Each structure stands twice: as structure tokens, then as C-alpha cells.
Amino acid sequence: MRYSMLGGGKRVRPTLCMEVARVFGAEPSVTLPSAAAIELIHTYSLIHDDLPAMDDDDFRRGRPTAHKKYGEAMAILAGDAFFGEALTLITVHQKGTCEQILEVVRELAGSTGVNGMVGGQVVDMDLTGVGGSADPEALRLIHTFKTGALIKSSARIGAILAGADAAGQKAVSDYALELGLCFQIVDDVLDATSTREALGKSGGKDAEQGKATFVGVYGLDGARREADESVGRALASLSTLPGDTSGLRELALFVRHRGH
């Protein structure tokens, strides 16, 4: 668990959670237990997605994946344990009203189950092999569930803990869904164009496995255009918010222009 959790990573989700809290006038660090819990859940999903039965990846963040280092059984169990530990972080350490904390748990429950992260991975596995002939809508659906749901929850949890109203929660949800989409498109572009050294994980694996990707469906230039449009919509969603959104704008531009 330490190996996978502390081996680097961009920490996009906790950063998003904390920056959203700032927009609504809260001290970002008040969200730390929940923000960390989200990263634990994200790490669990990476460990399980990398397993031989799933994407069968040997490298992650520049190092052997958990199952390469500790074996499959320990990798499955490390992922499993992260979920319980994430809930402990929230239910024992998160400050706020009982209603806020329960709402945080409810949010994560929804984004990690059948209608969230796991459902998206199921469809992703089902479509492996179809490659460039994937339906663009199916592709969006995969990523709305697989990565978008947890990224959206990261933003909503920041908003919930900062006491944002429904309109504020809606605005950051819209922003986060586009951020998640952009993140995935850029992932696909990087997979198609970067080396393992730059990525920290094996590149070119998507094409090799016949994964449904944005590059496969739209081509390289088309995918870059989709990423630009997505980040444009993300920034537009922020315009209705009264608070300081500079951190969220910076995060969107980082996600679009990152090189790894």
C-alpha cells in the first residue's frame, strides 16, 4: 500500500478537492482527510486496473506495478484494503457536520460502484479489442464513469465540505467532468506519442491491446482538438463562480498541457 501510494503521482484529485474548497471560501486543508481518501481510492483503482487479468501493465509511475513487485494476491488485497482505510480517514478524521460527512461518503459510494469507476472499467474491458472502430459515445461513456465519476466527486466533496450551495456544486461538477474528459484524452495522446521514460508507464499499450481510445477514434490531431474544446468548456463552467478560481484554471491548463 505504501509502495503504490507513495510512489509519486500527480495528485490531481486531492488538489481539485482542496482548490474547490478554496473557491467557496474554506481553508483548503480542512478537506485533507477526504482529499487523501480520494487519492487512496484512486490508487486502489490503479493497482486493480494494472493486474494481469485487466490491463496487464508492468510499469506505473516509473516503477514496477504492485503485482510485479509483490505478487498478484498482495496487489488485489492492497487495493481492497485502500477502500476501508479511505472510509476510516473520512469517518474518523474529517471535520464537519455529520450531514456533510455522510454526504461525502454518499458521493464516493455513487462514484465508485456500478454507476461509477467500476462500471466504467467493465465497459472498457468489454470494448478492448475494438480499437479505432469504437463508437465515440461509448468512449465518452467509459470515461465519464471510469475516471470522470471520481474526479467529479473530488470537486463535489470540496464543495460539500466548504458549504457550497446547489448551484455552486453544479458549476464545479460541470468543470470537473470536463477536466476528467480532458485528462483522459491527453492520456490517450501521451500513450500514443511518448516513451516509457517520459510516461513512467509502458507507452503504446492501448494500440497494442486494441483499446478504445480518443486517438483511435479521432486521430492524433482530432484528439488534441477534443482536449482543447473540453478544457474550454471546463473554464467556461467556472465563470459563474464568485470566488477565486485561479487555482482551478491553472489545474485545467496543467491537465491539458502536461507531458506525463
Add this chain to the structure above:
Amino acid sequence: MRYSMLGGGKRVRPTLCMEVARVFGAEPSVTLPSAAAIELIHTYSLIHDDLPAMDDDDFRRGRPTAHKKYGEAMAILAGDAFFGEALTLITVHQKGTCEQILEVVRELAGSTGVNGMVGGQVVDMDLTGVGGSADPEALRLIHTFKTGALIKSSARIGAILAGADAAGQKAVSDYALELGLCFQIVDDVLDATSTREALGKSGGKDAEQGKATFVGVYGLDGARREADESVGRALASLSTLPGDTSGLRELALFVRHRGH
């Protein structure tokens, strides 16, 4: 998920949760969302424990295990999804005060992570191969974590939702820990003495895999004696409770004398 969830099972954990609520004067059915959530989490643990990288079991409840039927990837994901869905059941459907529901989540968080179910499975995997030379204390530790923690939580959650005081919660915790221990000892006895037809899963696997078991450590008669002593302590724990404990007594005797 349906295949594994609806393929039978003794439903010991939800029964325990509901019966404990009755002892403290609540209508057992008020605990149903949480009781069902516990069974989802239990089912997830069975699916993952059966995986080839773990106990590598081909049969469960008289049918092929999830990975035999749907492949390893879908089995891992079905297990993963159960956790999120369990939390949705509790956070969306469980009735009670916010504090009670948050306490239910906190209870499950503690019993499913490193200091609970998953931690126990890790030690169990580590001790596979040592067979009869396992330290009796290590063996108890495995099962206190691996199966005991969730069984204890089942009882505590019934008590929490029924508004039991600390002494009441303690009494049913003690009962449940012994019930869990007895359950596991009987499991080991059945594995050593029953056929696949009676068990619904492959018998004799523990010895084959060199698992640390109560039969391996105490012998068959010794294990039966341990089970009797354990059920005796379980029943004794109930004596301090003022309510109707007949359901819990019956459950303890069922767990001791079951044939599958």
C-alpha cells in the same frame, strides 16, 4: 454480482444484525439496508478470496466460482463494485439519525481494511504452507481479523441502529467474536470431513494447500472441543442482556452444528 450474491449462502451476518436489533427492542427489518450491505461486502470478500491468485477455488455454494463463470477480470470488478454499492445502500436507504448511519459506516470501515478482513486475509496468505505447525495464537489472529471483524460489525451495527448503550454493544461484540471463531473452526472441521456435495465447495483444500487450520493445529477432536468451548462463551456473553436473546442462542447453535 447477481450470480454471486443470489447463489445461496447462509446469510449469517445479516441474520445476526437483525437479531441483535430485536434484542434491543427494534423492529429487525429497520436494519435491512445495512444488513444487506454487510452481505454484499461478505460476498465481495468471497469472490476475491476464491481468485486463482488467492485460494484458487473452483466451487462455491455448489456452483462454479465467479472467476470460473465470468473470468478473472469480471470477478475482481464484481468484488470491487460490491463495496461502493454496499455504501450506497447504507448512505441512501438506511433510516436512523445521521450519527447512527455515520457510525455504521465507521464500523464497516474499520472491519474491512488493514485491521480487519483484508489484514486477516494477508496473514492467512502469508501462513499458507505452514499447515499444522501454525502457532495457535496466529491462527486465532487470522480469523479474528479475516472473518471475526465483519461478524462483530454485523452485531454492532444491529446494536447501533437499535440505539443500544455501550454495555449492550460490548455484550453483543463479545458474543459475535465467539460466533465468528466458532464459525471458522466448524468450517475447518467440515473442510476436513465433508464432501463437495455437502459443502457446495471443494473439500480437503485446506490440507492440500497447507493452510493453517484449527484441525491442523488441534486435530479433529480438539477442533470440535474448541468449537464447543467457543459457542459456550458466546452464549455466556448473552446472559447480561435483558432482551429476548432466543434468536441469538439459536443462531449460535446453528453455527456450531451446521452440516455445510
